[in-house]
Amino acid sequence: MLRELWYSDRLRNGVFQAVLLGGLIWLLFWIGGNTVQNLAERGIRTGYEFLQRPARFPISETVLRYSPSDSFFWAYVVGLANTLWLSFLTILFATIGGLALALARLSGHPLLSRLAGIYVTVFRNVPLIVQLLFFYGVATSLFPPVRQALNPLPGLYLSLRGVYAPGLVMGPGSGTVIAVAVLLALVLLIVLRHWAAGQGRLRRWLWGFAIFLPALVLVWLLAGRPIALEAPQLHGLNFRGGLYLSPEFSAIIIGLTLYTTAFTGEIIRGGIEAVGKGQWEGGRALGVSERHIMFRIILPQALRVIVPPMTSQYLSTVKNTTLAVAVGYPELGLVVNTVINQTGQALESILIMLGVFLTISLSVSALMNYFNARIALVER
Amino acid sequence: MSICRKYAAIALSLAGLLGTAPAFAKTTLETVKERGRMICGASQGTPGFGAPDGNGYWRGLDIETCRAVAIAVLGDKDAVDFVPLSGQQRIPALQTGEIDMLPRTLTWTLQRDTNGINFTQPNYYEYTGFMMPKALGITKVEDMAGASVCVQTGSTTEVVVNDVSTQNDLDLKPVIFDNTSAARQAFFSGRCDALITDAGALASVRASMADKPDDYVIFPATPYIDALTPAVRQGDDQWMDIVRWSVQALIAAENFGITQANIDEMMKSEDPRIRRFLGTDPGNGKALGLTDDFAYRIVKALGNYGELFDRNVGKDSPLKLERGYNALYRNGGLMLPLAFQ
Numbered sequence: 001m002l003r004e005l006w007y008s009d010r011l012r013n014g015v016f017q018a019v020l021l022g023g024l025i026w027l028l029f030w031i032g033g034n035t036v037q038n039l040a041e042r043g044i045r046t047g048y049e050f051l052q053r054p055a056r057f058p059i060s061e062t063v064l065r066y067s068p069s070d071s072f073f074w075a076y077v078v079g080l081a082n083t084l085w086l087s088f089l090t091i092l093f094a095t096i097g098g099l100a101l102a103l104a105r106l107s108g109h110p111l112l113s114r115l116a117g118i119y120v121t122v123f124r125n126v127p128l129i130v131q132l133l134f135f136y137g138v139a140t141s142l143f144p145p146v147r148q149a150l151n152p153l154p155g156l157y158l159s160l161r162g163v164y165a166p167g168l169v170m171g172p173g174s175g176t177v178i179a180v181a182v183l184l185a186l187v188l189l190i191v192l193r194h195w196a197a198g199q200g201r202l203r204r205w206l207w208g209f210a211i212f213l214p215a216l217v218l219v220w221l222l223a224g225r226p227i228a229l230e231a232p233q234l235h236g237l238n239f240r241g242g243l244y245l246s247p248e249f250s251a252i253i254i255g256l257t258l259y260t261t262a263f264t265g266e267i268i269r270g271g272i273e274a275v276g277k278g279q280w281e282g283g284r285a286l287g288v289s290e291r292h293i294m295f296r297i298i299l300p301q302a303l304r305v306i307v308p309p310m311t312s313q314y315l316s317t318v319k320n321t322t323l324a325v326a327v328g329y330p331e332l333g334l335v336v337n338t339v340i341n342q343t344g345q346a347l348e349s350i351l352i353m354l355g356v357f358l359t360i361s362l363s364v365s366a367l368m369n370y371f372n373a374r375i376a377l378v379e380r
Numbered sequence: 381m382s383i384c385r386k387y388a389a390i391a392l393s394l395a396g397l398l399g400t401a402p403a404f405a406k407t408t409l410e411t412v413k414e415r416g417r418m419i420c421g422a423s424q425g426t427p428g429f430g431a432p433d434g435n436g437y438w439r440g441l442d443i444e445t446c447r448a449v450a451i452a453v454l455g456d457k458d459a460v461d462f463v464p465l466s467g468q469q470r471i472p473a474l475q476t477g478e479i480d481m482l483p484r485t486l487t488w489t490l491q492r493d494t495n496g497i498n499f500t501q502p503n504y505y506e507y508t509g510f511m512m513p514k515a516l517g518i519t520k521v522e523d524m525a526g527a528s529v530c531v532q533t534g535s536t537t538e539v540v541v542n543d544v545s546t547q548n549d550l551d552l553k554p555v556i557f558d559n560t561s562a563a564r565q566a567f568f569s570g571r572c573d574a575l576i577t578d579a580g581a582l583a584s585v586r587a588s589m590a591d592k593p594d595d596y597v598i599f600p601a602t603p604y605i606d607a608l609t610p611a612v613r614q615g616d617d618q619w620m621d622i623v624r625w626s627v628q629a630l631i632a633a634e635n636f637g638i639t640q641a642n643i644d645e646m647m648k649s650e651d652p653r654i655r656r657f658l659g660t661d662p663g664n665g666k667a668l669g670l671t672d673d674f675a676y677r678i679v680k681a682l683g684n685y686g687e688l689f690d691r692n693v694g695k696d697s698p699l700k701l702e703r704g705y706n707a708l709y710r711n712g713g714l715m716l717p718l719a720f721q
Contacts, residue, residue, distance in 0.1 A: 042475055043614040044496035057538035058531075058545075058554045068542040140571045160570050161528065236526040237516070237573045238553065247571065248555065325558035328566065334558055336534045341468040344495040 045195035079335030093257040098264025123262035132255040136327040139247035155231035164232035173226035248329040272307035311368035384434040408619035420446035422462040428693040430586040441692040442483040452674040483610035500624040502607035505705035507600040509579035528553040530572035532563040587698040629675040632717035634683035640683035
C-alpha cells in the first residue's frame with residue numbers, strides 16, 4: 001500500500017506542489033515580516049494615511065484638473081491620467097503609422113520601400129531615451145524665444161516654449177447653443193434623408209449646410225455670443241489664453257510614436273507576408289482591385305498573426321511612457337518620484353506604481369486577448 | 381541611462397529593507413572601522429559643494445565635511461567613497477545603510493527628521509533662490525507674474541514654487557524635471573524664465589554652466605533661510621555625535637583662530653579650552669569613541685570652516701559667494717561653535 005503511494009505520480013506531484021506553494025508563502029511572509037520589522041527599527045513611517053494629506057507640489061501639465069491643494073491620492077490619479085493619455089495617443093498614432101510603414105515597405109516602389117527600411121533600422125536601433133532627449137533638444141531650440149515667437153498665421157505662435165493657438169472659450173449659455181446645434185443637425189439629417197431622397201448626395205449636403213449654418217449663427221447671437229475664439233496674448237513673460245502644446249509633451253509624443261511605429265510597422269509587415277501568396281493570386285483572378293485585395297482579403301487574415309505580438313508591443317509602449325520623466329512630462333513615474341521625496345514613503349509609492357502598471361498591463365492584454373479570440377479562425 | 385539606474389537604485393535600497401538585518405549588533409562606527417572606509421552620499425555634480433574635478437577627485441564643501449569625519453574616525457581624508465545620488469535616492473540610501481553619512485545640500489525639515497534620519501550640524505545656511513537672465517529686468521519675486529520656472533524634483537523647491545506662486549498670486553508655470561542637468565539645460569536654452577534651487581547651488585550652476593555668468597541674476601524666493609545639514613541614520617546616537625562634533629570642530633577651530641598653517645603653534649596654547657579642543661588635555665575624543673586628537677587631525681588636514689568655505693565656494697573659488705549667514709556668530713553670521721568640554 002505504502003509502496004503504491006510512493007510510486008503514485010499524482011500523489012508525488014501533489015506533494016511537490018504543496019511543498020513549493022508552502023515554501024513560497026513562507027518566503028513572502030518572511031520578506032514581509034522582515035520589512036515591517038526593519039522599517040520600524042529604522043524609524044521609517046509606514047502606511048497610506050499620507051494619501052489624504054494635501055500634496056502641495058505642482059504638476060506642470062495635466063489632463064484632469066489639479067491644484068497643489070489637492071490630496072496626494074488625487075496627484076496619483078492625475079499622474080495616472082497623464083500616463084493613460086500618453087499611452088493612448090502613442091498606441092493610436094503608432095498603429096496607424098505602423099500600417100502606413102508596413103505598406104510602404106511592401107510596396108513595389110523602390111524609393112519608398114528603401115526609405116521605410118532605413119526608418120525602421122534607425123529608429124529601432126537607437127535607444128528610446130536618446131531619441132527622447134534629441135527630440136526635446138529639437139523642440140526647445142528649433143523655434144525662437146517666446147518674445148520673438150514666429151507668427152505664421154494670425155493667433156498661432158511658435159516659440160521654444162511650445163505652440164500657442166487660438167482656443168474656444170465657453171461662456172455661460174454655451175451648453176444651450178451646443179445642445180441646439182446637435183439637435184438641429186440630427187433633425188436636418190433625418191428630414192433630408194427622408195424627404196429629399198430623390199436628390200443627389202452632394203445637393204442634399206449643400207442644402208443641409210445652407211440651413212444649418214445660418215440657424216447656428218442665429219442661435220449663437222440670440223444666446224449672447226457665449227462661445228468665442230480666444231487668441232493667445234503675450235502677457236508679461238509668457239503667452240496667456242488659447243490652446244497650448246508644450247515642448248515636453250511634443251517631444252515625448254513624437255519620440256514615443258516614431259520609436260513604436262518602427263516596431264508596429266515590422267509586426268504588421270510580418271503579418272501581411274504571412275498570408276499565402278495564393279490569396280493575392282485568387283483576388284487578382286477574380287478581378288478585385290489591389291487596394292481591395294489588401295484591405296478586404298489580406299489584412300483581415302493577417303490580423304491573426306499581428307494581434308499577439310502587437311499586444312506585447314502595446315504593453316511595452318505603456319511601460320515606455322515612464323521615460324517621459326527625462327523630458328519633464330509629468331506622467332505617473334514623475335509624480336511617484338516627487339511623492340517619495342515629499343513624504344519619504346518610498347515603499348508605499350513604489351507599491352502603488354507596481355499595482356497600477358500591473359493593472360494597466362493586465363487590462364490591455366485582456367482586451368487584446370478578447371479581440372484575438374474574436375478574429376481567430378473559427379473551427380467547426 | 382540614469383532613469384534605469386535610478387529605479388534600480390531605489391529598488392535596491394528597498395530590497396535592502398526586505399532582507400535580514402535585524403540583528404543590529406554592530407554600530408556604524410564599528411562597521412566603518414572594520415571596512416576601513418567611509419561611504420558618503422554625494423551630489424550628481426554641483427561644483428563648489430560636491431563634484432569630481434578633472435582628475436576624478438571629489439571636491440566641495442559637502443565633500444570636505446565628509447572628509448572631516450573620515451579623518452576623525454579613520455585618520456585619513458581619502459578613506460572615503462562617494463556615491464553620487466539623485467534628490468530622491470539620497471534619503472532611502474541613508475535609511476537603508478547604503479551610505480554612512482549624507483552631506484548633500486540637504487535641508488533640515490521636520491518631515492525628514494521624523495522619518496528615519498537624524499540631522500547633525502548645519503554646514504551651510506541659505507535661502508532658496510530664483511535665477512533669471514538679467515535681460516528680463518526682474519529682480520524680485522513680486523514681478524515674476526506668469527513666469528515659467530524650471531524645477532528639479534527631489535528637493536523642497538517644488539513646494540516652494542507653489543507657495544510663492546499662491547502667496548503672491550503669480551500664476552508661475554513650473555516645468556518639472558527628474559534630473560538636475562536636464563532642468564539646468566532647459567533653463568539655459570530659454571525653455572523657462574527662471575531656475576529655482578538653493579542659492580548656493582544656483583551660484584554654482586551660474587559659475588559652471590553659463591556662457592556669461594554676469595548675464596544672470598539670483599534673488600531670494602522666500603524670506604526664509606534653510607539649514608543644509610549633514611544627516612545620519614536614525615538609531616545610532618554615537619555616530620550622530622561623531623558627525624556633529626567633527627563638523628563642529630571645523631567651526632570651533634575658526635572661532636579659536638586655529639588654521640591649518642598655525643595649528644602646531646596653537647598646540648602650545650595655554651588657553652584650557654583650546655587645549656581640550658586640540659586634545660592636549662585629554663578626554664573629548666575618548667568620550668566620542670575616537671582618539672583625543674581628532675579635532676587636531678581634522679584641522680591639520682583640512683583647515684577650519686572659514687578656510688573650507690573660501691576654498692570651495694567663497695572668495696578663492698569661481699562661485700565667489702559672500703560668507704553672509706555662514707560667517708561666525710561674532711561676525712554677524714549663524715555659525716555658532718559649541719563648547720568642546
